[in-house]
Amino acid sequence: MFICLDLGGTHLRGACFSQGKLGPVLLTEHGQSLSGLKQALLEMIETLARGKEIKALGIASAGPFLRKARVFLTPPNLPYLQGFAVGKFLAEHFHFPLLLENDAQAAALGEVHFGCLKGAQNALVLTLGTGLGSGIVLKGKLFRANLETGPELGHLFWGGLDRCGCGKRGCIETLLQARALLNLASKEGLNLAQVKDLTPLLEKKEPRAWRVMKDYGQTLGTFLAEMVQLFGFEDIALSGGISYLGKYFLPFVQETLENRLKSRVELKPRRLVLSENPEQSGLWGMAYLLTKTFNPEE
Numbered sequence: 547m548f549i550c551l552d553l554g555g556t557h558l559r560g561a562c563f564s565q566g567k568l569g570p571v572l573l574t575e576h577g578q579s580l581s582g583l584k585q586a587l588l589e590m591i592e593t594l595a596r597g598k599e600i601k602a603l604g605i606a607s608a609g610p611f612l613r614k615a616r617v618f619l620t621p622p623n624l625p626y627l628q629g630f631a632v633g634k635f636l637a638e639h640f641h642f643p644l645l646l647e648n649d650a651q652a653a654a655l656g657e658v659h660f661g662c663l664k665g666a667q668n669a670l671v672l673t674l675g676t677g678l679g680s681g682i683v684l685k686g687k688l689f690r691a692n693l694e695t696g697p698e699l700g701h702l703f704w705g706g707l708d709r710c711g712c713g714k715r716g717c718i719e720t721l722l723q724a725r726a727l728l729n730l731a732s733k734e735g736l737n738l739a740q741v742k743d744l745t746p747l748l749e750k751k752e753p754r755a756w757r758v759m760k761d762y763g764q765t766l767g768t769f770l771a772e773m774v775q776l777f778g779f780e781d782i783a784l785s786g787g788i789s790y791l792g793k794y795f796l797p798f799v800q801e802t803l804e805n806r807l808k809s810r811v812e813l814k815p816r817r818l819v820l821s822e823n824p825e826q827s828g829l830w831g832m833a834y835l836l837t838k839t840f841n842p843e844e
């Protein structure tokens with residue numbers, strides 16, 4: 547039995563995994579502070595481990611961190627975790643080993659092995675949420691080159707002056723994260739408290755809300771076309787907290803991607819799909835990694 551956790555900007559999710567099955571998913575807020583997170587981690591692991599024999603624990607989290615040393619560096623969307631030695635902290639309370647993985651990389655593994663991109667060899671999974679996460683699988687393997695936590699496509703320069711959580715200006719993340727949707731809505735005169743407030747407006751065919759979807763979809767489509775030209779992805783999935791709006795913006799993404807690649811039709815990806823269960827992509831990815839590391843014969 548393994549424990550899989552997914553640490554996001556606001557929530558901590560967790561479930562047990564055994565024999566190909568993920569157990570009930572627990573969800574808690576971690577208070578967006580180091581002390582709150584430590585408490586949430588301990589409580590969730592204790593709850594999941596109660597009465598069970600746990601072989602190992604895996605945490606999918608926003609980075610960057612030193613994956614093998616299990617120490618956080620300067621996560622833009624979890625700034626209070628800077629320098630937090632999560633491996634050392636958990637070793638003081640639990641005896642089982644810990645795997646730490648970038649949440650977007652874990653989501654990519656989850657989609658490729660259990661989810662909407664099953665069987666993909668060359669795939670990109672973007673997690674659209676508080677930030678913009680990216681997970682890449684090339685020739686069937688997770689791509690991380692010399693970086694311990696993987697590629698950081700979200701912090702590529704795309705233009706503009708908006709300050710990114712990483713400290714730079716103009717990162718593509720500033721145009722594709724949840725806050726970007728609220729900024730686009732605000733420019734249309736729609737002052738929304740949260741992204742999900744767009745849904746009823748879209749359902750009512752409010753033109754300003756639909757312009758937000760078009761604008762967002764075109765930026766995303768242009769970005770994806772660049773990434774396809776760089777890496778040759780055949781399969782692309784969108785996951786993360788705002789991918790549920792994908793049913794509205796995906797046609798604009800598709801159209802833009804096709805337009806950008808129309809002189810290179812051979813590069814057109816086979817699949818551009820939405821995660822069927824974006825809240826669990828990271829948990830499934832950790833389940834894959836834990837099984838591969840600790841039960842390689844399965």
Ligand SMILES: [Zn+2]
Nearest residue numbers: 701710712717
């Ligand atoms: Zn950035």
